[in-house]
Amino acid sequence: MSKTVFDRLQEESVNSPVCLGLDTRYEYLPEVIKNEEGLTDGEKILQFNKEIIDNTKDLVACYKVQVACYEALGLDGLKAYADTVKYARDNGKIVIGDVKRGDIFATAEEYAKGHFTGDFEVDIITLNPYMGEDAIKPYFPYLKDEDKGLFILLHTSNPSSEDFEEVELKDSNKKLYEVVADKIDQLGKDFIGETGFSSIGSVVGLTYPEEFKKLVEKYPNMFFLVPGYGAQGGTAEDLAEVLKLSNCAVVNNSRGIITAHKGKTEGEDYIDYIKEATRNMKEDINNCLKS
Amino acid sequence: MSKTVFDRLQEESVNSPVCLGLDTRYEYLPEVIKNEEGLTDGEKILQFNKEIIDNTKDLVACYKVQVACYEALGLDGLKAYADTVKYARDNGKIVIGDVKRGDIFATAEEYAKGHFTGDFEVDIITLNPYMGEDAIKPYFPYLKDEDKGLFILLHTSNPSSEDFEEVELKDSNKKLYEVVADKIDQLGKDFIGETGFSSIGSVVGLTYPEEFKKLVEKYPNMFFLVPGYGAQGGTAEDLAEVLKLSNCAVVNNSRGIITAHKGKTEGEDYIDYIKEATRNMKEDINNCLKS
Numbered sequence: 001m002s003k004t005v006f007d008r009l010q011e012e013s014v015n016s017p018v019c020l021g022l023d024t025r026y027e028y029l030p031e032v033i034k035n036e037e038g039l040t041d042g043e044k045i046l047q048f049n050k051e052i053i054d055n056t057k058d059l060v061a062c063y064k065v066q067v068a069c070y071e072a073l074g075l076d077g078l079k080a081y082a083d084t085v086k087y088a089r090d091n092g093k094i095v096i097g098d099v100k101r102g103d104i105f106a107t108a109e110e111y112a113k114g115h116f117t118g119d120f121e122v123d124i125i126t127l128n129p130y131m132g133e134d135a136i137k138p139y140f141p142y143l144k145d146e147d148k149g150l151f152i153l154l155h156t157s158n159p160s161s162e163d164f165e166e167v168e169l170k171d172s173n174k175k176l177y178e179v180v181a182d183k184i185d186q187l188g189k190d191f192i193g194e195t196g197f198s199s200i201g202s203v204v205g206l207t208y209p210e211e212f213k214k215l216v217e218k219y220p221n222m223f224f225l226v227p228g229y230g231a232q233g234g235t236a237e238d239l240a241e242v243l244k245l246s247n248c249a250v251v252n253n254s255r256g257i258i259t260a261h262k263g264k265t266e267g268e269d270y271i272d273y274i275k276e277a278t279r280n281m282k283e284d285i286n287n288c289l290k291s
Numbered sequence: 292m293s294k295t296v297f298d299r300l301q302e303e304s305v306n307s308p309v310c311l312g313l314d315t316r317y318e319y320l321p322e323v324i325k326n327e328e329g330l331t332d333g334e335k336i337l338q339f340n341k342e343i344i345d346n347t348k349d350l351v352a353c354y355k356v357q358v359a360c361y362e363a364l365g366l367d368g369l370k371a372y373a374d375t376v377k378y379a380r381d382n383g384k385i386v387i388g389d390v391k392r393g394d395i396f397a398t399a400e401e402y403a404k405g406h407f408t409g410d411f412e413v414d415i416i417t418l419n420p421y422m423g424e425d426a427i428k429p430y431f432p433y434l435k436d437e438d439k440g441l442f443i444l445l446h447t448s449n450p451s452s453e454d455f456e457e458v459e460l461k462d463s464n465k466k467l468y469e470v471v472a473d474k475i476d477q478l479g480k481d482f483i484g485e486t487g488f489s490s491i492g493s494v495v496g497l498t499y500p501e502e503f504k505k506l507v508e509k510y511p512n513m514f515f516l517v518p519g520y521g522a523q524g525g526t527a528e529d530l531a532e533v534l535k536l537s538n539c540a541v542v543n544n545s546r547g548i549i550t551a552h553k554g555k556t557e558g559e560d561y562i563d564y565i566k567e568a569t570r571n572m573k574e575d576i577n578n579c580l581k582s
Binding site: 023025066068069071072073074075077078079082100101102103104105107108110111113114115118119120128129130131132133134135153156158159160161162163164165167168169170171173176179180183 | 314316357359360362363364365366368369370373391392393394395396398399401402404405406409410411419420421422423424425426444447449450451452453454455456458459460461462464467470471474
């Protein structure tokens with residue numbers, strides 16, 4: 001059996017559980033890049049992203065690229081998205097396309113084609129489960145045959161995740177996200193890799209550490225993408241408590257890293273601040289794991 | 292008070308409740324377009340879409356463009372998406388970007404910018420509610436100031452909508468989609484136009500006519516985008532029963548119209564079949580309304 005993308009991600013995460021989020025907005029760029037002549041906004045963003053990848057690729061498990069930030073700039077932005085994910089993958093890194101798509105049947109097949117082949121090809125995409133199994137199954141041919149993976153939204157990091165994700169159900173006394181988790185776990189049984197993790201992972205916010213811990217205990221085959229570290233309030237201690245149970249997660253940080261230079265420099269040395277922030281996050285978590 | 296986009300859509304729907312879905316896949320094109328030289332696949336799709344718009348714009352309330360079909364072709368496809376929505380809007384038609392995006396805070400702001408301004412600007416987009424209110428509110432500035440609108444997924448037309456949308460909740464004995472509907476109705480109160488409809492509509496499948504009828508009765512300010520007509524099993528009779536209560540919906544048909552030429556012609560006259568299918572659907576519904 002060859003390794004799945006989640007086998008590779010899990011192995012990377014043991015060295016560094018950091019998922020670096022390239023949610024790159026134009027305003028995040030240092031003046032030294034903004035002032036370059038003859039480049040579109042998208043090309044400037046690409047240049048910034050490439051410099052970040054060159055300088056952080058040995059410090060992170062993977063990159064997560066938030067497509068919304070690129071869609072905001074139209075075609076120029078999506079060219080930057082395509083070139084960014086290609087550059088990271090050409091550097092041997094696993095790339096998560098944070099697209100949170102959710103549609104059914106033939107439409108989902110189109111999304112699968114769009115994000116697992118061609119210009120926007122990435123290794124793993126995020127999906128929204130609201131429409132049910134019909135919105136997840138069309139991606140399965142790519143899991144088996146093309147070594148791709150999925151992260152399905154379960155319990156997201158935002159306060160209004162309580163609106164629907166946390167509602168309690170009548171028959172089971174479970175919360176909605178727990179029922180989604182049951183479904184993901186069940187569907188994932190057909191896609192277990194050699195590390196024991198399935199190619200269908202899920203998204204759980206570090207802002208809800210108790211819920212996260214329970215999910216890890218209940219679903220040993222599930223790998224997690226964890227937003228909410230840093231600005232949103234999740235801490236390395238919270239994460240370490242879970243990772244001590246199982247090396248089953250990568251934790252995302254976007255703004256906390258890619259704006260680390262802001263207020264400090266607008267020159268070429270911006271990359272030093274970004275590199276330092278990445279290393280600090282990695283060490284912060286690894287120190288908590290040792291203690 | 293000037294008219295909102297939902298005021299205009301409601302007025303269009305009285306003449307024809309048909310929403311024509313440009314879920315255009317390459318294989319739908321007639322040979323006469325496929326064989327044109329010097330055009331990319333995206334450019335061929337655009338040419339097909341333009342011909343459809345030219346010949347159906349007086350027969351339909353609006354167009355819904357399924358972005359997944361364009362994302363599948365990468366940058367070339369998204370150029371065709373941008374040019375298609377622009378062409379339809381330049382022809383005075385309301386365009387629904389069927390993007391089903393769902394993300395929070397600053398990320399949702401980026402999606403709003405991406406789909407309500409610039410290359411991909413449309414009048415209304417579809418959204419996924421799973422992440423709660425945080426995933427809906429960032430679009431609000433565009434509703435008030437830019438005359439844009441939203442269709443939020445409630446009860447979709449697919450069989451596995453029962454997986455999560457239909458689960459029954461403990462506290463209220465309501466189903467999840469009913470709780471989502473309550474939230475949409477409450478948020479929409481701030482955006483009511485002169486026809487009485489709010490700028491936050493919702494998506495309900497014609498494959499669940501009883502549920503649809505109850506929603507229409509319960510939420511008089513809610514306008515509906517209704518998939519599921521034709522191939523999926525929804526009928527004009529089902530629709531007419533609801534529209535007799537209130538002119539509160541547009542009903543989408545994609546494949547049933549834009550592949551009407553398949554098996555009949557691969558020549559220039561393909562457009563006659565598409566036009567006929569559009570007119571037939573409009574008359575089918577209007578005849579049921581009169582009976």
